Amino acid sequence: MSTAEPSLAAASVDQPAKPRWMLAGLLTGPALYILIMAIVPAFLMVQLSLAHREVGGLWSPGFELTQYRQLATPLFARIMGFSLLLALTGAVICVSLAFPAAYFITRMRRRAQVAWLVFLLGSLSLSEVLIVFAFQVLLSTSGTLAGALAAVGLLAPGGALYPNFPAVLTCLVYLLLPYVILFFYPALSQLDPEVEQAATTMGASRLSTFTRVVLPMMRGQILTGVLLVVIFTFGAYLTPLVLGRPPQWTIAIHINNAAMGAGNLPLAAAYAVAVVVFMVALLVLTRLLSRRREAAA
Amino acid sequence: MNLDPGMILRRGFLGLVALFLAAPLIVVLSVSFNATRRMSFPPTEFSLRWYGEFFGDYAWMASLERSLTIAGLAALVSVMVALPITYAIWRYQAKAAAVLAGIGGALFLIPGVVAALMLSAFWGVTGHVGRLENVVLSHAIVLLGIPLSLLMVGFRTIDQAQVEAAYTMGARDSDAFRMVVRPAMTPYILCAFIFVFVLSINEYLIAYMVAGFTVQTLPIKIFASMRQGYEPTMCVAAVIFMVMGFSAFTLMSKVADLPRLMGRTRPLED
Secondary structure, rough: OHHHHHOOOOOOOOOOOOOHHHHHHHHHHHHHHHHHHHHHHHHHHHHHOOOOOOOOOOOOOOOHHHHHHHHHHHHHHHHHHHHHHHHHHHHHHHHHHHHHHHHHOOOOOHHHHHHHHHHHHHHHOOOOHHHHHHHHHHHOOOOHHHHHHHHHHOOOOOOOOOHHHHHHHHHHHHHHHHHHHHHHHHHHHHHHHHHEEEEEEEOOOHHHHHHHHHHHHHHHHHHHHHHHHHHHHOOOOOHHHHHHHHOOHHHHHHHHHHHOOOOHHHHHHHHHHHHHHHHHHHHHHHHHHHHHHHHHH | OOOOOHOOOOOOHHHHHHHHHHHHHOOOOOOOOEEEOOOOOOHHHHHHHHHHHHHHHHHHHHHHHHHHHHHHHHHHHHHHHHHHHHHHHHHHHOOOOHHHHHHHHHHHOOOHHHHHHHHHHHHHOOOOOOHHHHHHHHHHHOHHHHHHHHHHHOOOOOOOHHHHHHHHHOOOOHHHHHHHHHHHHHHHHHHHHHHHHHHHOOOOOHHHHHHHHOOOHHHHHHHHHOOOOEEEOHHHHHHHHHHHHHHHHHHHHHHHOOHOOOOOOOOOOO
């Protein structure tokens, strides 16, 4: 979806000289709002991660690495490792479902495309609370699914379908699938049908056109799609909390528990800073990878 | 009738994707019409009992109203912040505006829990805690990337020749704005508003961490009830979300070219 990166390359012709006061009038309000609500909180979080923890959920400004030392523990490594495993598994499933789905949708007639877009946007916007709740109903012991599985002997009678890893993974894939389909939509709809027609005319089958022509052209997009899933999974809170057990808790739950439960804001902030650093590293890695591929192509 | 195997395969695959995406919604929808208090699927007896109970319950209605207020204000704020930024990029190619848009886009890419923590720390420091406006301003900033990118799509559709013609004929900025920009942008502004509104009304974690103890939005109320066990009115609340979301995007597809809004620039025939 194009919302992720607002493109800044505005096409425009020669314009009259920029009146400075006009720009100032336009941008002062938005700039102040962004400064106060985005830049200040970001700095605050870094400051918080270095602060001294006081009893009773309080903290005093300071410069200590106490909280960051906790990041060097096996517990933190295990949490991050699990979050990454969940994210990558989810990414592989999501991308391999979403990419062909988006490809087929972009080749439909207008009315069918609009219907799919409304359906995808509608399900994408549904609250995580609601989806988790729906999965709880769907997977409950009294539900049809559990009954059917028990009937064919795949599940012990009265056995539960959650909390466990597959339940968390399925729900995450559910939450992310519309996002990832919509993310691939612009690039795939821009694909010139003549390129595919040319490949088909030269004797390539539809499948080999897809795997040899379409897929290689979309490498960068696919990598970014994977990154999108990873970012979302690291932020997922309710899904692992409700459909998983503590071993399946992602970093988001631990951040929230530290902040709201244990009242240790500095630790929560240190976790959050570590997550952001990790995300930026992944972003840079993705950019490098897709650039090298493009250079090689 | 086209019986090409590739076509059948494509249709089958998309059908399965649609079924997967629809399944939990169908379950909740049908359970909400069930007469019994017990959570059972498939439903045994049709009844509108829980709908009556939901709309007659003061606490549920208060949460719904609160969520609608927050979403409306958050959508208003984020569109009002995004509009001058995108206008400055389109009209003046202002670098400062591009930087602001970049920050807005980057915010959209940080994990939700991190944004929630940042903002809850911020409101904690200001001492302005547990207020409705905290949720409004927090949602508006986190969702800013949406109006930024939708309005940018809108500005790009404006015919530059038309704008130039207006200036050649001696129109001032305000005239050009009234005659060309405003009519062209109205559907995009409306879409940006709807999109932020729907996402805000569904958002849980930020609302919870910023003011969850005092400002109980609909998702917070549903989650609180979930922890106390099953209650059929929860399904009704869920259905309300579904109806609101799907009708909002249907409305959006009526006022604007949805494929274009979602990033298609290649023309699409009917």
